[in-house]
Amino acid sequence: LAMIASSSPYIGLFGTVWGIMHSFIGLASVKQATIAIVAPGIAEALIATAFGLFAAIPATIFYNRLVSQVEAINNKYTAFIEELFVIFQRQQ
Template sequence: MDNITIVNSASVNDSISILGLIVEADFVVQLVMLILVMMSIYSWTVILSKKKILLDSKRDIKNFSAYFSTDKTLNELQSQIPSSSTMADIFSSGYKEFTHLELGDKQANAERAYRLMNTTANSEIERLDSNLSILAMIASSSPYIGLFGTVWGIMHSFIGLASVKQASIAVVAPGIAEALIATAFGLFAAIPATIAYNRLSSKIGDISHQYTAFIEKMFVIFQR
């Protein structure tokens, strides 16, 4: 008798697969899984695009800093800026404002240039920050959406037991397994989004600090 039970359990386990559970899941659970898959795809799209943008920004800072450190006057730097970039825009906005009124108060010109450079830098930081809030939303909401699918699936499984005369683990297991897959989908979407959000926010903060340091340096140069 025990041998028959073991064989039957083994055959049930062999017949269960993740793909089969997804296909045979309740419509609501399938809908939850589809939503989570779409959220995961969108989050990875944002992650990869932001990573490329931040790499370009860091490369721009490195290249412009190397160019700026050469022994050239501000006039030469302005006339020979190698390419249009954020750092070049920050420098040009400050330099043009500082030299706008050559006979004016140099201190007042320097302060206006300082504010304008900060405005240019803040606009770039806002651009880098765009869509990060979506990553935060996906990171925080995905587990709850997956949990909703799990609760719904388990509830559906127990409702189905009402029509079964003799309940066994072989009857309950598939329904609970397909319900738990929804939670796995939620974690699959949330974990990368959480890690990426924290990592990208840290990199944007580093870029912001470098912009601020350059602006402060330019302000000191203008005040001389």
């Protein structure tokens, strides 16, 4: 989960660079630039960015919730073990 959260923005960034490259390639192949030539590459870049964020944001949220739940359980176990240790010491 943490790996998805941390790597998704980079995958989205790679798609953004790829889409912008396509826009520049389209611009280089014509004498006069129009929105019809540039728009598909920019749209591709924005879609890649959106998908990267779409994967990263929920993964980060769920990862942080999972970590806090694990910490809460760990704290309960630690408190239980400490109480149990005190009980065993009293019995000796």
